[in-house]
Amino acid sequence: NAGVTQTPKFQVLKTGQSMTLQCAQDMNHNSMYWYRQDPGMGLRLIYYSASEGTTDKGEVPNGYNVSRLNKREFSLRLESAAPSQTSVYFCASRFLAGVTDTQYFGPGTRLTVL
Amino acid sequence: AQKVTQAQTEISVVEKEDVTLDCVYETRDTTYYLFWYKQPPSGELVFLIRRNSFDEQNEISGRYSWNFQKSTSSFNFTITASQVVDSAVYFCALSEAMIQGGSEKLVFGKGTKLTVNP
Numbered sequence: 001n002a003g004v005t006q007t008p009k010f011q012v013l014k015t016g017q018s019m020t021l022q023c024a025q026d027m028n029h030n031s032m033y034w035y036r037q038d039p040g041m042g043l044r045l046i047y048y049s050a051s052e053g054t055t056d057k058g059e060v061p062n063g064y065n066v067s068r069l070n071k072r073e074f075s076l077r078l079e080s081a082a083p084s085q086t087s088v089y090f091c092a093s094r095f096l097a098g099v100t101d102t103q104y105f106g107p108g109t110r111l112t113v114l
Numbered sequence: 115a116q117k118v119t120q121a122q123t124e125i126s127v128v129e130k131e132d133v134t135l136d137c138v139y140e141t142r143d144t145t146y147y148l149f150w151y152k153q154p155p156s157g158e159l160v161f162l163i164r165r166n167s168f169d170e171q172n173e174i175s176g177r178y179s180w181n182f183q184k185s186t187s188s189f190n191f192t193i194t195a196s197q198v199v200d201s202a203v204y205f206c207a208l209s210e211a212m213i214q215g216g217s218e219k220l221v222f223g224k225g226t227k228l229t230v231n232p
Binding site: 033035040041042043044045048058059088090092101102103104105107108 | 123147164222
C-alpha cells in the first residue's frame, strides 16, 4: 500500500513546454485533487475529481487540464508552461462516506518554469 | 463563498511552552467539515483532524487539542508543552459536506509557520 504517489518529484521546464504530472493512489479512494502551493499563499485547488469520470475546476484552473483516467489515476497537464506556474504541486485523495473521512497527500512535485 | 483565515503568519515559542494556532472560517453551508494539517520541513502534508460542523465537542489527542466554536466561526489548535518536532507549517481547511455525487472541495488557509526553539 503505497498511498498517494506522484511523478516526477522535480521538473524544470522552459516557457512554452508541456508536461504531465502523474498521480496515483492505491487506496480505492473516490475523490482526488490537485493543489499548488506557493509561498505565503497556502494550498490552492487547481482541479478535483469527485469520482471516476468527473472533473471540476477549483480556484486556479487556468493553464491546466486534468484527466481522471480511472479510479486510481488523476493527471495534471500543463500545455504551455509559464513562469507563473513555478510551484510545488500536491496530489491528494480522499475517501468520504458517513463519518469516515480519510485523506492523504502525495509527496509533491517541485516544478520550475524558466 | 468559503474562506479560511489564519491570521498568524509565523509564531515562535520556546520548547515546553503552550501555543495556540488560530483559524477563522466563513461558509454559508450549514453542514461542513473543518481540518488541520501539518507540513513539516520535509514538505509532506499530514492530516491531523477532521471536525463536523454539528459536533462542537472539543477534542484532545495527546499534546494536541482543538477548540471548535460555531458562535465565533473558529477552530483553534493548541499544542501543549511544545517540542522541537512540532516545528512545521500548520494549515486549517474547510470543506462543504458531500452531497451524493456532489463536490468535496477543500479550501485552505494560508498556514501558520510554527518554530519551536530548544
